[in-house]
Structures are given as structure tokens and as C-alpha cells.
Amino acid sequence: MARIEWSPAFSLGVPALDGQHKRFIELANGILDAVREGREPRQISMCFSKLREHAVYHFSDEEAFMRSVGYPELKVHAKEHEELKKQVRYHQERLFRQGTVREKDILEFLKKLLVDHVIYSDISVKRFLNATRDPKEEVPAA
Numbered sequence: 001m002a003r004i005e006w007s008p009a010f011s012l013g014v015p016a017l018d019g020q021h022k023r024f025i026e027l028a029n030g031i032l033d034a035v036r037e038g039r040e041p042r043q044i045s046m047c048f049s050k051l052r053e054h055a056v057y058h059f060s061d062e063e064a065f066m067r068s069v070g071y072p073e074l075k076v077h078a079k080e081h082e083e084l085k086k087q088v089r090y091h092q093e094r095l096f097r098q099g100t101v102r103e104k105d106i107l108e109f110l111k112k113l114l115v116d117h118v119i120y121s122d123i124s125v126k127r128f129l130n131a132t133r134d135p136k137e138e139v140p141a142a
Helices: 015-036 041-069 074-098 103-132
Strands: none
Touching (some): 041 074, 041 103
């Protein structure tokens, strides 16, 4: 299973949020490594705990940023965040109950979190900023 690498395609142009997206990639790679190496369920669960904590922190920051810039799709985006948090919890609970996770399921979830959400949903925020801000204007901090 390949590692996930940071790409400029993930960048929103908001340093704090980009840094948090990079942290998501680190945490995702930690989960992938733990699953691939067949680590104990408790160790994999700890990786999911870190991902869940970061998701709560990041989604809160990201939503506050979107609110500050008047992003019109905030409610829809926040619902996506809630669904992603539920999915992290689901995988963590499944691991606890069954003592195992399927590599395919984890890879699919991480793709949904990092690729589908960041590239498709979060990048819409970047497009909004580009369309509504003067290019010389500094992007507000997250």
C-alpha cells in the first residue's frame, strides 16, 4: 500500500489550514503503516484516536475560517465534516468490537477524507477566495 504524499493540489493557500492538512496526511500514513504492519488493534486504535482528535480540531478551525470569509456553502461543508467524524468513529469502534480492520476499508475511508474531501470540497473554498478577494489582499489567518 503506497504512502500518501503532500501535493500542491491539497493547498488552500491558507498556511494554518494547509499545515493541518499535512498533519492529516501524517496521521493517515500512520494508520496505513499500522494496518500494513499488522500491529495490535490497540495500537491501530490509538492512531485512529489521534486522527479523530485532529479532525475535530481541524474541522472547527476550518469552519471558523469559512465563517470569517463569508463562505456561502458553510452549512453543506459542516455536514460533510460531521459525516467524516462519524466515519472515523465507526472505524475505531469496528476495530474495538472486531479486533481487526480491513486494509481496503481503511484505504477507501482515507481516500474519502483526504482526496475527495480536501481536493473537491476544500478546494471550493480556495476557488471562492480567489473569486472574491483582490489577489494583492492577504488571506485571513485561520
